[in-house]
Amino acid sequence: MSQSIETTCVQGGYQPENGQPRQVPVYQSTTWKYDTSEHMAKLFDLAEAGYFYTRLANPTNDAVAAKITQLEGGSAGMLTSSGQAANFFALFNIAGAGDHIVASSAIYGGTYNLIKVTMARMGVSATFVDPHCTREQLDAAFQENTKCVFGETIANPALDVLDIELFAEAAHAHGVPLIVDNTFATPVNCRPIEWGADIVTHSTTKYMDGHASTVGGAVIDAGKFDWNAHRDKFPGLTEPDESYHGVVYTERFGLAGAFITKATAQLMRDLGSIQSPQHASFLNSSLESLHVRMAQHCKNGQAVAEFLEQHPKIRFVRYCGLPSDPNHALAEKYLPNGSCGVVSFGFEGGREAAEKFMSALSIAAIATHVADSRSCVLHPANTTHRQMSDAELEACGITPDLVRLSCGIEGTDDLLADLAQALETV
Numbered sequence: 001m002s003q004s005i006e007t008t009c010v011q012g013g014y015q016p017e018n019g020q021p022r023q024v025p026v027y028q029s030t031t032w033k034y035d036t037s038e039h040m041a042k043l044f045d046l047a048e049a050g051y052f053y054t055r056l057a058n059p060t061n062d063a064v065a066a067k068i069t070q071l072e073g074g075s076a077g078m079l080t081s082s083g084q085a086a087n088f089f090a091l092f093n094i095a096g097a098g099d100h101i102v103a104s105s106a107i108y109g110g111t112y113n114l115i116k117v118t119m120a121r122m123g124v125s126a127t128f129v130d131p132h133c134t135r136e137q138l139d140a141a142f143q144e145n146t147k148c149v150f151g152e153t154i155a156n157p158a159l160d161v162l163d164i165e166l167f168a169e170a171a172h173a174h175g176v177p178l179i180v181d182n183t184f185a186t187p188v189n190c191r192p193i194e195w196g197a198d199i200v201t202h203s204t205t206k207y208m209d210g211h212a213s214t215v216g217g218a219v220i221d222a223g224k225f226d227w228n229a230h231r232d233k234f235p236g237l238t239e240p241d242e243s244y245h246g247v248v249y250t251e252r253f254g255l256a257g258a259f260i261t262k263a264t265a266q267l268m269r270d271l272g273s274i275q276s277p278q279h280a281s282f283l284n285s286s287l288e289s290l291h292v293r294m295a296q297h298c299k300n301g302q303a304v305a306e307f308l309e310q311h312p313k314i315r316f317v318r319y320c321g322l323p324s325d326p327n328h329a330l331a332e333k334y335l336p337n338g339s340c341g342v343v344s345f346g347f348e349g350g351r352e353a354a355e356k357f358m359s360a361l362s363i364a365a366i367a368t369h370v371a372d373s374r375s376c377v378l379h380p381a382n383t384t385h386r387q388m389s390d391a392e393l394e395a396c397g398i399t400p401d402l403v404r405l406s407c408g409i410e411g412t413d414d415l416l417a418d419l420a421q422a423l424e425t426v
């Protein structure tokens with residue numbers, strides 16, 4: 001089973017049998033019909049596998065989740081309605097009131113807010129660590145009640161690369177799993193499970209969908225973390241679940257299935273957040289070209305970063321593919337075939353130059369999005385971080401002149417020519 005990532009992108013997950021549709025069918029049905037209520041009762045008790053209500057499971061979603069699970073090298077996976085839901089489910093499946101999370105400080109703003117504000121209101125506390133901290137600094141962040149460690153392979157928007165092995169070793173030394181959000185790298189460029197991560201999450205809204213059409217998320221479990229070895233920390237997985245007639249997830253579903261079954265049976269049941277089967281079908285079609293698109297995103301990202309780095313009107317460039325970038329060594333280790341298409345840079349002419357440059361672009365559109373097949377550009381100081389003063393912006397590493405360009409899959413020369421003409425107006 002050493003199938004290439006390319007073939008898995010195209011053919012993973014759904015395996016039609018003789019006479020069945022070649023394309024994953026869209027099961028556009030909320031519910032399933034059964035002959036007896038005894039049969040239905042067995043499904044409700046998780047005593048038998050089967051579909052009965054789309055909030056809990058749908059064959060289209062399962063086929064697409066299986067493809068992403070194969071791409072990441074995991075044992076089980078689920079789709080969610082958004083990346084936010086995926087990260088919340090991954091964290092809340094093991095960390096509840098009174099528990100604690102260790103997280104990298106360089107993460108997506110929505111996830112930072114989820115952990116820092118919303119989960120805090122649910123009684124889950126957190127300690128944020130610098131993604132480039134030492135092992136000693138990382139160890140110091142753990143508490144008795146720590147239940148997991150969280151980070152992003154390539155942070156959005158800071159573009160820091162996570163030292164996955166270091167974070168995994170620290171997590172395991174403290175008896176907890178490492179959760180990695182692999183949205184920006186995608187399994188085409190990095191498979192965190194191969195470096196020790198236990199659970200991988202995605203906002204499939206980004207490169208996996210790649211066409212700015214559908215919001216979605218995914219949670220993938222490696223099936224390797226031994227919950228039973230730390231029973232006291234993870235009673236939700238290792239002790240009877242009263243809401244399911246006393247099922248013990250690790251006993252009934254093994255290490256390979258316990259985490260995702262619990263997330264489906266409890267969190268999806270109680271909180272909803274299922275992806276629509278129609279969206280799962282769009283996502284599946286997009287995944288078929290993920291490997292082809294990522295190569296062009298990375299080619300464009302690298303060419304744009306190199307072009308901007310030597311341009312006299314550019315003050316700085318952040319892209320881990322540049323040898324001058326502080327994340328370059330980590331990128332060589334974890335992302336040898338490329339990172340992503342997102343490049344951050346700043347202007348000698350400051351905020352005003354950034355604004356002029358952006359309005360002069362013709363290929364890259366101004367949009368609050370990244371990882372789209374069409375190039376797009378965002379000025380955080382004027383949009384997502386608009387409420388902050390220049391001093392506050394500097395403090396969180398977003399200078400007023402910073403522009404984030406998400407290189408699409410257009411022709412490289414066209415993108416460079418567009419940047420060059422826009423820079424002339426500055």
Ligand SMILES: *Cc1c(COP(=O)(O)O)cnc(C)c1O
Binds near residue numbers: 082084111
């Ligand atoms: C966008 C994003 C999310 C949130 O995903 P949504 O699909 O927008 O809910 C989470 N993590 C990362 C790294 C992201 O870029």
